[in-house]
Amino acid sequence: MSAQPEHIEGNPEKRDGRDAGQTDESRLNRLEGIGCARKRREDPRFIQGKGNYVDDVKMPGMTFGVMVRSPYAHARIKRIDTSRALALRGVIAVITAEELKPFKLHWMPTLAGDVQAVLADGKVSFQNQEVAFVIAEDRYIAADGAELVEVEYEELPAVVDPFKALEPDAPVVREDLAGKTVGAHGARRHPNHIFTWEIGDKDKTARAFDNADVTVKQDMLYPRVHPCPLETCGCVASFDKVKGDLTVYITSQAPHVVRTVVGLLSSIPESKIRIISPDIGGGFGNKVGVYPGYVCAIASSIVLGRPVKWIESRAENLTTTAFARDYWMSGEVAATRDGVIKALRVHVTADHGAFDACADPTKWPAGMFHVCTGSYAIPNAFVCVDGVYTNKFPGGVAYRCSFRVTEAVYLIERMIDVLAQKLGLDKAEIRLRNFIRKEQFPYQTPLGLEYDSGDYEPALRKALAATGYQELRAEQAARRKDLQAEWLLGIGVVTFTEIVGAGPSKMCDILGIGMFDSCEIRVHPDGSAIARMGSMSQGQGHQTTYAQIIASEAGIPSSVIQVEEGDTATAPYGLGTYGSRSTPVAGAAVARAARKIREKARRIAAHLLEVSPDDLEFDLDRFVVKGSPQQAKSVKEIAWAAYNNVPPGMEMGLEAVDYYDPPNFTFPFGAYICVLEINRFTGESKVRRFYALDDCGTRINPMIIEGQIHGGLTEGLAVAMGQELPYDAQGNVLGGTLMDYFVPTAVETPVWETDFTVTPSPHHPIGAKGVAESPHVGSIPCFTAAVVDAFAHLGVTHMTMPHTAYRLWQQCQELGLSKRP
């Protein structure tokens, strides 16, 4: 005992769980386990300016790369002259597709089964497409060099509208696919057609529509937006020509996937590739893919044998690396006169831009759009999605959501409101009439998903009570009657169900790799521990929350647990962090690895106490002999013994690794209410109140959950009220700076109210479901619902996002509301 070192971090109190005078409560508090709002372990470095983001990485001999980009959306490249750039002092090299061809790196595979030009191969297909890459001694010279690269273009007609793209004489976006009538997801019926994806029973759904009392139809656009994390994308690639090792610091939400892709592209074995995601300044889906800038930096470093840094500018970020949405949806609902929904039918025209680079599980080209039956017991449904090429930049990432879930939730939440308005039903009441009931879980949807758990009605009733919904409706009725009222009042109600935690490997893979995730835990002799993860935080606080899971499961205080992510040289293979998969998948791996530690610790404790393992029970941070509480061994004591006194036949050490392949997705849900006012003379809008009730199952750290919800709601506000990347007819992107692209400031952002219920996931080891994307997914339709509701009494059923002051004013104009008396 005396040889046992004390923990050096945290409270210096004696840490033996058996000490007299230590209450169970103080031991519990010291663990800082699941449910504790512990402060974040990440914060000390960030608040002192000591974060280590990719642009902070500096290496000896490092060079800097800048991309030369196309000013045209669609053009043939007649000639590229790099001689003036190469003549500039400090420019080291300029690469074009010609230089990459010998290495077969001028094209790369996308996650969606398509290929994408790394540097334009004879033709550009979107504005700002990558044409050449200039490498120089510093970033100023590289920028000068990029200016000196002369490119001669022959402009071609561009197509930016996905419907026009499918017309017979439309310009062909992808000549490289000429004659290919079958793509990665089946038949292509037009040179600009990528795939048709159908799910559900078409005939049965059609019959339900034929026999319905009431049907409604609504077309809606989910505009093209961008996740716009505050840190843009970038990397530092460093190839050691002597050792043949490649190290890449990169802004990646999925470093292991990047390693596999780089291995495929470069033919360097994965064992000689080290991908390091350092601190990441926000991702929101933007940092999942592999982009031409990364490939150019890596290729240049392999050729030059010097480190190459590439950091994109904000304009490059907003116009080239991964848009989201751009879904043209058409929904139809069949229902009874009482508002009970009998069928849902959806068609989507999905604008994927010039290359199909959507980040979706391989088998699902529209992601998990088939969660579009929402929280409602809809017996029949059919969905058809057509993917289309246009002269716009590639992407189709999940902006703070699981793959295409924001689109799906928007569709169903809008449709149920449209139905309510048609039937003259209250928007809360129609939801209560259609909810999947608690006893129906696990619930099989008509589109093939199995919802794990849910309890929707109490959540909505709690939300209605908390916001005084009936009073709000009464206030609205009075306001509508008051012809002098300057402000219109709209109330949005949304009861969404998300699908997160991709996912079961039988359904979900990326490049053939199942979407499991992983955790490795090593407990050191002093009882402290390190956990290494396949996931990658971009601000979610994994270093804090994973430690809490281990604390509760293995009895090791959070304060002495290190959590490491993002370095493929040390972490077990994982699929990364996006689609709210960290808690549902990696978090489950953490819990299971910690349980393996606990079970080995139990056997060591039994050996030390000379009892059978079955005679022991786990008590917070120790094992106690049943019926004999004075006989106990703390986990800390057991950790020491693991390195000197284990039972005969047992391996030394206290380590565990777990690769978790989830049996199902998780299905968080929520009930949101937005109260919003619109000035009918100016179109100005004000969020008076936003109440968000989230149910993410077991809550690991309430402080972090609340922070994630605030952030998600704010991003939802951004999308609904202002974000859009519009294009003109020539294919010029019009939203490429923060002057044009809306990011809310503290002034536009309202104060959020959060609340919760707890319905654990039955299949997750600790019952947790994931939370960070729910507020984005749920709030966007809620803002639209509130905006439309302000005009609903005048017959308006839908309005297209973003709901800017100008557009709201236009709506007021159209309805004759903006004329001053």
Next chain:
Amino acid sequence: MSNKRMVSFKLNGQDTDVVVEPRELLIHTLRERCAHTGPHIGCETSHCGACTVDMNGTSVKSCTILTVQAEGAELLTIEGLARGGTLHALQEGFMQEHGLQCGFCTPGMITRAYRLLQENPNPTDDEVRYWIAGNLCRCTGYQNIVKAVQYAARKLRGATP
């Protein structure tokens, strides 16, 4: 290359000389020559505020200041806020109130809030929001940042934070 200039300023109290081209931006000088990587680059167009530093008692966005403009200036960055191993009340407040997530905006945000509290030690929540409107955050929704600034304001006024 012959057009380089020597520029002298005080950086977090330290006399500092750098030799730069006249076109070099202050953010690049701070980050790449002075090893002060706390201030970040988020847009290079003065919109996001990640590069905010304090120059002669005023907040500036160092991505749109030329280093030669800093001749003789007193510069304060996030690295200069903690004194003698003790965090500034703002740094403490951001941690206590969960005022950060990815941390990328945090140095600029705290430096801006520092300037606010120098000029208005007892701001209302709305005043805090107005003062930080030039600093974008994509993670927090600002609510906890406001709380963090108020935590610091209370502490600096000698009240219970």
